[in-house]
Amino acid sequence: MPALDLxxxxxxxxxxxxxxxxxxxxxxxxxxxxxxxxxxxxAQVDLAADAIREARSRGAPVVLMYGAHLxxxxxxxxxxxxxxxxFLQHVATNGAGTIxxxxxxxxxxxxxxxxxxxxxxxxxxxxxxxxxxxxxxxAGALQGLGWGGSLGRFIHEDGCxxxxxxxxxxxxxxFPADPMAPACCELLAAMERHxxxxxxxxxxxxxxxxxxxxxxxxxxxxxxxxxxxxxxIISCHPMxxxxxxxxxxxxxFRRFAGIVAELDHGVVLSVGSAIMAPQxxxxxxxxxxxxxxxxxxGPVAGHRIFxxxxxxxxxxDWTRGEPPKSNPAYYLRFCKSFSRMGGTMHYAQCDxxxxxxxxHRRLVATLP
Numbered sequence: 001m002p003a004l005d006l007x008x009x010x011x012x013x014x015x016x017x018x019x020x021x022x023x024x025x026x027x028x029x030x031x032x033x034x035x036x037x038x039x040x041x042x043a044q045v046d047l048a049a050d051a052i053r054e055a056r057s058r059g060a061p062v063v064l065m066y067g068a069h070l071x072x073x074x075x076x077x078x079x080x081x082x083x084x085x086x087f088l089q090h091v092a093t094n095g096a097g098t099i100x101x102x103x104x105x106x107x108x109x110x111x112x113x114x115x116x117x118x119x120x121x122x123x124x125x126x127x128x129x130x131x132x133x134x135x136x137x138x139a140g141a142l143q144g145l146g147w148g149g150s151l152g153r154f155i156h157e158d159g160c161x162x163x164x165x166x167x168x169x170x171x172x173x174x175f176p177a178d179p180m181a182p183a184c185c186e187l188l189a190a191m192e193r194h195x196x197x198x199x200x201x202x203x204x205x206x207x208x209x210x211x212x213x214x215x216x217x218x219x220x221x222x223x224x225x226x227x228x229x230x231x232x233i234i235s236c237h238p239m240x241x242x243x244x245x246x247x248x249x250x251x252x253f254r255r256f257a258g259i260v261a262e263l264d265h266g267v268v269l270s271v272g273s274a275i276m277a278p279q280x281x282x283x284x285x286x287x288x289x290x291x292x293x294x295x296x297x298g299p300v301a302g303h304r305i306f307x308x309x310x311x312x313x314x315x316x317d318w319t320r321g322e323p324p325k326s327n328p329a330y331y332l333r334f335c336k337s338f339s340r341m342g343g344t345m346h347y348a349q350c351d352x353x354x355x356x357x358x359x360h361r362r363l364v365a366t367l368p
Contacts, residue, residue, distance in 0.1 A: 007193075007238045011127040019109035023210045026074035030081055034357035037350065044306070044348035045355060049362035051267045051304045052087055060266035060303075061089040061259055065277035066352075068096035071104075071212055072111065073353035078360045080215035087363050090259045091148075091216055092252075094276040095227030095245075098151055099234065101213050102133055105155045105205040123236065130237025131194070132203055136160060137248045138190060139201075141183035146251030148223030152213035159203040165191060186244050194239055222259065224252035226280045256280065261288035265302035270338065272352040274309060278337030285341055303343035307335060308355045313347040 037045065052062050064079070071093075082088045093101075103110035106128065117123035124130075133151060139160035140150020154160055168188040172181050190196055208214045216223035227249055229235070229242050260281070270277040289299050307318075314329020322339045323329045330336060339345045348355060 006236075006240050009125055009236060009238050011125045011130065011237060012122070014103065014107055014126040014128045017112055017122075017126055019103075019107070020111040020113065021072060021109065023104045023108045023110075023207050026072065027077060027210055028074040028353065028357065030077055030360070032357075034361060035351065035354040037354060037358060041348055041350045041355070042358070044346060044350070045358045045362060047346055048267070048269065048306045048348075048359055049366075051306070052359075052363060053366060055265060055267045055304075056087065058265050060264060061262060062087060062267045062269070063090040063092065063259060063263070064088055064269045064271065065092045065273050065281065066097065066270075067094060067272035067274070067276070068100050069272050070352045070356065071097055071100050073351075075353050075356050076104075076210045076212050076215065078356055079212050080209075080219070082360060082363065083215055083219040083221045085364065085367065088221055090222045090224070090256070091212060092224045092226060092256055092277070092280070093148075093212070094273065095225060095232035095234070098133070098147065098213060098225050098227075099129060099232055101211050102151060102155065103129060105208045105211040105214065106132070106203070108207045108210075124233025125236045126233070127237070130234040130239055133234050134190070134237075134239045134241060134244055135196065135201060135203075137244050138183070138187040141244070141247055141251075142180065142187065144180075144251070145248075146255055147225035147227070147245075147248035148213055148252055149217065150248060151225075152211070152215075152217030152223050154203070155205045155208050155211050155214040156217045158205055158208075159201045161200050162187065162191065162196060162198055164198050182243065183247060186241060186247075190239065190241070190244075222255055224256045225249060226252065226256070226276050253280070253284070257284040257287045260284040260300065261292060263288075263300050263303045266304075268303065268305045268338075269308070270305065270334070271308045271356060272310075274311075274334040278334050282337050282341060300342060305338050305341060305343055305345040306348065307338050307345065308348045308350055308352055309334060310349065310351065312349050318345050318347045 100110045136151045136154035168184045172184050213223050316323045316329040322336050
C-alpha cells in the first residue's frame with residue numbers, strides 16, 4: 001500500500017477550532033488555597049518536601065517528569081515559582097505537554113474534542129501549532145538545542161531568526177559530514193517547500209506566563225521533551241518531519257541522561273506520566289551506569305523517587321520493591337519500572353495538581 005501523502009493535508013487556523021480549555025480558567029494563582037488532601041496524601045507530600053530540601057542542601061538535582069495534564073490542570077505558575085526559587089533543576093515532559101504549552105502561550109486556549117474531530121478528519125490539523133513548533137525546533141537545532149530548549153526559547157523570545165538560504169547551502173556543501181549538516185538540510189528544504197522567509201519570524205506569545213517551557217528557559221532550568229513519532233497532533237500537518245522531531249528528541253534524551261548520571265542523593269518526581277517517565281528514566285539510568293562503570297564509578301545511589309498518579313497502587317507498599325507476579329500491582333508499569341531503579345520509591349495516589357500545589361506550599365514556607 002502506498003504511504004499517505006501528508007503534504008495534501010488541509011489545515012485550518014487554530015483560532016477556528018473549538019478549544020475546550022482556556023488558560024484564564026485553569027491557571028492556578030500561587031496564593032490560591034490548595035485542595036484538601038487525605039492524611040496519607042499529606043504525609044507523602046511531607047516526605048517529598050523533606051527529600052527535596054535535603055537534596056538541595058547537598059547540591060543534588062531535583063527532576064520533575066510530568067504529563068500534559070499537569071499543565072492542563074493549571075500548574076504552570078507554581079512550577080515557575082519552584083524553578084525561580086531553585087527547587088527544580090530539570091523538567092521533562094512528553095510531546096503533548098509541549099503542544100498545550102505552546103497553544104496556551106500563543107492563543108490562550110487549547111484541547112480539542114478528539115472523537116468528533118477524528119471523525120471529521122480535522123483532529124490536529126491546525127496550521128499554527130504544527131507550523132510554529134516545527135519552526136522552533138528547526139531554528140533551535142542550528143544552536144544545538146533540543147525540543148524543550150528550542151520551544152521554550154521560541155516562546156520566551158516571541159519567535160526566531162532563520163539564516164539566509166545561501167548560508168545554509170554553503171555550510172552543507174563545505175561540511176557535509178558535520179553533525180549540523182542534516183539540520184541545515186531540513187531547514188533549507190522547509191524554507192523552500194513551506195514559504196519560510198529568511199530573517200526574523202515574529203510570533204507573539206501574549207500568554208507566555210502560562211508556559212512551563214518558557215519559564216524553564218527564563219530561569220536557566222533544562223527542559224527536555226520525550227515524544228513518540230506519530231503520537232502528537234503535529235504529525236497531522238504538511239510540515240510534519242520525523243527527522244526534525246527525532247533530532248530534537250535525541251538531543252533531549254542525551255541531556256536527560258546527563259542529569260540522571262549526576263542524580264546521586266537527588267530526587268525524581270514523576271507526576272501524571274504513566275508511560276513516558278518510567279520508560280525514559282530506565283533507559284537513561286542504564287546509559288548513565290554504563291558510562292560511570294567505564295570510569296570506575298559506582299551506580300547512581302541515594303536518590304529518591306516519588307510517583308504521583310490517580311490510580312491506586314495496587315495495595316502494595318512500593319518502598320519494599322516490586323510485588324510478585326501473582327499480585328495485580330506487578331502490572332502497574334508506572335510503579336514497577338521506577339521500583340527497579342535503585343534508591344527509594346514512594347507512590348502517592350493523588351490528584352497531580354493538588355500534590356504539586358501542596359508541595360509548593362511546603363517548600364516555599366521554609367524559605368527565609
